[in-house]
Amino acid sequence: MISLAFILKFIVAAVGAGTPLLFGTVGEIMSEKVGHLNLGVEGMMSVGAVAGFAAGYATGNLACAMVFAFLAGMLSALIYAVLTVSFMANQNVIGLTLTIFGIGFANFVGVYMIGRTGTNNWQLPANLIEQMKNVDIPFLSDIPVLGKLLFSYDPFTYVGIAIALACGWYLFRTKAGLNAQAIGENPAAADAASIRVTKWKYINILLGGGICGIGGAYCSMVINGGVWISDCVGGLGWISVALVIFAAWKPQMAILGSFVFGALRILKYYMPAVIPIAFFNMLPFVITAIVLLAASIRGAKGSHIPENLGNNYFREER
Amino acid sequence: MAEQEYAIRCDKITKVFGSVVANDQIDLDVRYGEILALLGENGSGKTTLMNMISGIYHPDGGTIYVDGRAASIQSPLDAQNLGVGMIHQHFKLVNIFSAMENIELGTPGKKLPPKVLRRKVEDLCEKYGLETDPDKPIHAMSVSEKQTVEILKVLYRGARILILDEPTAVLTPQETDKLFAILRQMRKAGCAVIIITHKLNEVLSISDRVTILRKGKSYGTVNTAEVNVSKLTELMVGRAVTLEIDRPKPEDPEDILKLVDLTVRRKDGSVALDDVSFSIRTGEILGVAGVAGSGQKELCETIAGLIQPAQGAILYKKENLAGKTPRELIEMGISMSFVPEDRLGMGLVAGMGMTDNMLLKTYTQGKGPFVDRAPARAMAESLVEKLDIVTAGVEAPVRMMSGGNVQKVLLGREIESNPDLLITAYPVRGLDINSSYLVYDLLNEQKKKGVAVVYIGEDLDVLLQLCDRILVLCHGKVTGVVDAAAVSKEQIGLMMTGESAQEVMEYGNG
Numbered sequence: 010m011i012s013l014a015f016i017l018k019f020i021v022a023a024v025g026a027g028t029p030l031l032f033g034t035v036g037e038i039m040s041e042k043v044g045h046l047n048l049g050v051e052g053m054m055s056v057g058a059v060a061g062f063a064a065g066y067a068t069g070n071l072a073c074a075m076v077f078a079f080l081a082g083m084l085s086a087l088i089y090a091v092l093t094v095s096f097m098a099n100q101n102v103i104g105l106t107l108t109i110f111g112i113g114f115a116n117f118v119g120v121y122m123i124g125r126t127g128t129n130n131w132q133l134p135a136n137l138i139e140q141m142k143n144v145d146i147p148f149l150s151d152i153p154v155l156g157k158l159l160f161s162y163d164p165f166t167y168v169g170i171a172i173a174l175a176c177g178w179y180l181f182r183t184k185a186g187l188n189a190q191a192i193g194e195n196p197a198a199a200d201a202a203s204i205r206v207t208k209w210k211y212i213n214i215l216l217g218g219g220i221c222g223i224g225g226a227y228c229s230m231v232i233n234g235g236v237w238i239s240d241c242v243g244g245l246g247w248i249s250v251a252l253v254i255f256a257a258w259k260p261q262m263a264i265l266g267s268f269v270f271g272a273l274r275i276l277k278y279y280m281p282a283v284i285p286i287a288f289f290n291m292l293p294f295v296i297t298a299i300v301l302l303a304a305s306i307r308g309a310k311g312s313h314i315p316e317n318l319g320n321n322y323f324r325e326e327r
Numbered sequence: 328m329a330e331q332e333y334a335i336r337c338d339k340i341t342k343v344f345g346s347v348v349a350n351d352q353i354d355l356d357v358r359y360g361e362i363l364a365l366l367g368e369n370g371s372g373k374t375t376l377m378n379m380i381s382g383i384y385h386p387d388g389g390t391i392y393v394d395g396r397a398a399s400i401q402s403p404l405d406a407q408n409l410g411v412g413m414i415h416q417h418f419k420l421v422n423i424f425s426a427m428e429n430i431e432l433g434t435p436g437k438k439l440p441p442k443v444l445r446r447k448v449e450d451l452c453e454k455y456g457l458e459t460d461p462d463k464p465i466h467a468m469s470v471s472e473k474q475t476v477e478i479l480k481v482l483y484r485g486a487r488i489l490i491l492d493e494p495t496a497v498l499t500p501q502e503t504d505k506l507f508a509i510l511r512q513m514r515k516a517g518c519a520v521i522i523i524t525h526k527l528n529e530v531l532s533i534s535d536r537v538t539i540l541r542k543g544k545s546y547g548t549v550n551t552a553e554v555n556v557s558k559l560t561e562l563m564v565g566r567a568v569t570l571e572i573d574r575p576k577p578e579d580p581e582d583i584l585k586l587v588d589l590t591v592r593r594k595d596g597s598v599a600l601d602d603v604s605f606s607i608r609t610g611e612i613l614g615v616a617g618v619a620g621s622g623q624k625e626l627c628e629t630i631a632g633l634i635q636p637a638q639g640a641i642l643y644k645k646e647n648l649a650g651k652t653p654r655e656l657i658e659m660g661i662s663m664s665f666v667p668e669d670r671l672g673m674g675l676v677a678g679m680g681m682t683d684n685m686l687l688k689t690y691t692q693g694k695g696p697f698v699d700r701a702p703a704r705a706m707a708e709s710l711v712e713k714l715d716i717v718t719a720g721v722e723a724p725v726r727m728m729s730g731g732n733v734q735k736v737l738l739g740r741e742i743e744s745n746p747d748l749l750i751t752a753y754p755v756r757g758l759d760i761n762s763s764y765l766v767y768d769l770l771n772e773q774k775k776k777g778v779a780v781v782y783i784g785e786d787l788d789v790l791l792q793l794c795d796r797i798l799v800l801c802h803g804k805v806t807g808v809v810d811a812a813a814v815s816k817e818q819i820g821l822m823m824t825g826e827s828a829q830e831v832m833e834y835g836n837g
Binding site for chain 1: 404406420423433439
């Protein structure tokens with residue numbers, strides 16, 4: 010009854026739905042690895058969403074849109090970094106504020122632009138929408154099953170996977186990455202080992218913010234078919250924060266995690282109508298709760314959570 | 328020219344924290360191939376001074392010369408580049424990393440392949456006679472293993488000037504001997520070593536010279552060979568101190584608490600206390616001796632009502648207390664005070680001020696739904712005065728205080744509640760001489776008032792001088808309750824390893 014084509018279609022859709030989560034999760038991992046719990050993911054994604062959309066609208070170039078989304082995400086993370094790293098403000102408060110600010114800022118710009126177009130509609134140019142279509146690589150995409158499974162996504166997905174792998178390599182295979190991890194585990198130890206704690210905190214938080222920004226651009230540009238809609242990130246940032254735990258603070262694991270959650274998000278369209286839609290809307294949150302529970306049980310032996318997550322570091326504190 | 332000889336010379340170093348002058352124009356020097364002890368009581372500014380040399384703090388005045396040149400040490404990186412390495416009292420290690428990852432952490436250059444790094448660490452171990460497992464994660468290590476990693480970390484960076492902040496506070500005597508052997512090896516290799524401590528016998532056994540700090544000022548430097556314990560104490564405290572502990576005769580002791588066949592199990596099911604029976608008497612200090620982990624902690628917590636015994640009874644005026652909660656004990660009118668080993672964990676709330684900590688014990692006494700803070704504040708203020716507690720104010724968080732002052736707050740609060748029974752677990756651990764003697768005096772004062780005092784101790788000399796009777800525990804069993812005046816340190820030691828009091832006493836007499 011369930012055909013192979015149906016399953017393939019489902020998997021491809023799941024990966025697409027998981028892509029924004031992938032960016033959000035990897036971005037948040039970068040920040041949490043240096044001990045900064047940034048609850049502003051939703052906000053940074055929103056800022057990235059509107060910046061990417063605007064850049065795409067103005068230039069009609071996808072790469073340009075991504076770069077702008079990245080820079081805007083970085084800029085919003087800079088607000089967070091200055092306040093929490095340099096001024097040692099409470100991380101949770103600043104993160105939540107950043108979320109509120111980011112969503113509001115994005116909606117404000119969006120409404121302003123809709124007014125300016127005069128058509129009641131802020132829309133990306135057609136040639137850009139063409140660039141965001143799923144890739145079609147000659148020969149490779151034509152391989153039966155495998156071609157569809159591996160070579161039929163939009164550019165964002167590939168960029169996301171590349172970023173996740175690069176971050177994994179950086180965090181676990183380079184000295185700079187190990188230094189960054191040491192900061193998240195025990196900043197005093199890192200400091201005593203002559204690691205520039207503040208510098209590396211900034212670098213990681215900003216990179217994380219930039220990555221979140223690209224995820225936001227995906228939300229505004231791809232999900233809604235090139236038409237600007239307010240609140241386009243719609244809670245994906247929050248799921249990303251929880252996904253960090255599912256991924257055990259490993260960017261590679263975030264690839265798997267985000268696609269699993271992507272599948273949960275679209276499950277409702279692929280299931281017989283006997284089960285109410287509300288059940289499927291609930292599913293990602295139930296799974297999140299179960300993941301958190303499982304993580305806390307596993308936490309008893311060899312937890313992966315950075316030991317000093319959420320604590321600011323002041324060298325001369327007594 | 329003479330400058331060249333010194334590895335480090337501090338000239339009039341001053342450091343101020345808010346309104347507290349932690350270091351006031353301190354001079355200090357150390358040469359290569361020498362071990363300098365930095366001696367001082369808690370809060371005399373030893374660690375602050377060393378933190379400035381290692382770049383954690385920045386001095387507000389004065390100059391540090393390294394190898395004869397004035398050095399501006401802005402960060403630990405600067406210190407490292409100057410060849411200065413510090414081993415902190417609280418280890419600065421990343422728990423999830425392995426020993427060698429910690430050693431490599433923060434060093435410049437590319438990440439070394441594990442094989443090369445392991446080889447380098449092993450070579451270093453061989454050179455200085457250290458032992459470590461490079462692949463073992465820190466969280467699986469014992470305290471002394473962690474310390475070895477810290478030393479390796481410093482040596483790996485090529486440090487020739489080593490600073491150790493109270494390295495022996497967490498070590499057993501055997502581990503201390505091992506550490507000292509390593510330090511002597513380093514001295515031989517031409518390193519300059521500064522060791523911070525307040526233990527006098529250690530100063531005498533390891534150092535070449537001693538610099539004494541008192542209340543943030545330096546009180547000169549002496550050659551170790553020319554001093555003895557009492558001279559050092561005098562320099563450190565500022566006056567001659569008698570090192571004898573007073574032991575007033577107990578007045579008509581009476582059984583207040585009787586423990587009968589008490590058996591307690593730990594959470595993992597192992598037996599912590601095995602069929603223990605003894606009595607606690609009023610107007611007397613009962614010492615408890617034993618190797619760490621022989622059941623002392625469980626003994627205290629069972630009496631205090633924090634653990635349910637598996638069997639047996641605790642009799643108080645013919646009533647069985649076993650299994651009652653602390654709140655129930657208070658309601659029964661039993662006035663018991665417990666000064667736990669973990670002062671800032673179990674004893675006081677570290678983030679609260681003195682007033683709030685006082686309230687923890689009395690907040691249920693007020694009328695109505697609101698808490699009356701005035702009496703608690705008055706009590707806090709009177710304690711500050713009575714016990715000479717150094718604090719920024721009664722509302723300042725207690726974690727900001729030094730160890731001795733924290734203990735004074737805790738002990739003071741417990742004594743203020745006029746207990747009939749006072750249980751103290753390692754009350755002088757980590758305290759300097761002055762504070763220790765103050766604690767002994769306070770306990771004796773309680774004893775004279777007729778309070779039954781239980782003193783869990785680790786220093787046998789103190790137990791023998793302070794206590795009236797000594798209970799010896801070995802693997803949760805009582806090997807004997809003896810008269811402290813009629814027993815020797817060696818006899819207690821034998822009982823701690825499991826021989827019964829009867830055997831030991833006969834052996835001692837025979």
